[in-house]
Amino acid sequence: MWVFSRMPSVHPAIAFSYPGIAEDVARLRRLLAEAIRLLQRPRLVEPSILNLACGRADETGVLIETLCLPEHGGSYVGMDLRVAEIQEATRRWKHGWLPHGRVEFRVADASLTQHWAEAADKDIIFVRHQNFWDDPATWDRIYRNAMARLKPSGLLMITSYFDREHELALACLRELDAVILLDLPHHASRPLPDAPGKSVDKRLAVIGHSGV
Numbered sequence: 001m002w003v004f005s006r007m008p009s010v011h012p013a014i015a016f017s018y019p020g021i022a023e024d025v026a027r028l029r030r031l032l033a034e035a036i037r038l039l040q041r042p043r044l045v046e047p048s049i050l051n052l053a054c055g056r057a058d059e060t061g062v063l064i065e066t067l068c069l070p071e072h073g074g075s076y077v078g079m080d081l082r083v084a085e086i087q088e089a090t091r092r093w094k095h096g097w098l099p100h101g102r103v104e105f106r107v108a109d110a111s112l113t114q115h116w117a118e119a120a121d122k123d124i125i126f127v128r129h130q131n132f133w134d135d136p137a138t139w140d141r142i143y144r145n146a147m148a149r150l151k152p153s154g155l156l157m158i159t160s161y162f163d164r165e166h167e168l169a170l171a172c173l174r175e176l177d178a179v180i181l182l183d184l185p186h187h188a189s190r191p192l193p194d195a196p197g198k199s200v201d202k203r204l205a206v207i208g209h210s211g212v
């Protein structure tokens with residue numbers, strides 16, 4: 001069920017591992033809030049949220065606060081291949097964020113359909129800094145699995161570091177018969193010095209099932 005209400009601010013007590021991340025996630029929060037406003041989607045009661053390829057899942061608090069009403073519970077799962085990142089995410093986010101719900105992090109290969117076997121269908125699947133051009137065949141399988149586990153009214157949200165990588169991912173999703181509901185450039189995105197054109201959450205796209 002979707003309900004409109006005031007959004008709380010980001011929890012003040014979280015210490016991130018690197019300088020600049022707190023500001024990045026605060027900017028991501030504003031970007032997500034803008035997307036939700038444009039889509040006229042209110043926050044969710046008892047949602048099922050998957051943070052896919054989540055790494056350290058720095059954005060966990062922002063996702064929970066922006067997308068759902070935490071006092072009503074729900075389920076938030078982070079999934080990634082990397083053990084150390086999942087351990088860090090678990091330490092930082094497992095307790096206190098959905099007091100009436102469940103927060104958990106799993107090491108899993110999202111390209112393998114069997115690793116989704118126990119997953120309930122999701123209201124939101126979020127992929128921050130999706131990595132399509134690292135391995136297009138793997139990401140094609142990841143997106144197939146994600147769309148198969150997205151509820152009919154559910155939303156897949158992706159952000160990308162690079163314009164070109166973002167466009168490749170959207171082309172892949174269109175091939176899977178998904179619909180691009182929104183594609184927002186992030187004007188306040190922080191440029192990163194390690195590659196030309198790379199920038200934090202440079203684009204945000206929101207994707208749904210066709211015909212819904």
Ligand SMILES: C[S@@+](CC[C@H](N)C(=O)[O-])C[C@H]1O[C@@H](n2cnc3c(N)ncnc32)[C@H](O)[C@@H]1O
Pocket residue numbers: 052053054055056057079080081082085108109110111112127128129130131138142
């Ligand atoms: C660019 S990083 C982004 C990490 C995090 N979302 C962020 O924004 O900091 C891409 C992530 O995708 C994860 N990944 C790549 N292939 C994966 C797969 N098959 N299953 C699960 N995670 C995968 C990597 O381990 C890595 O953490």
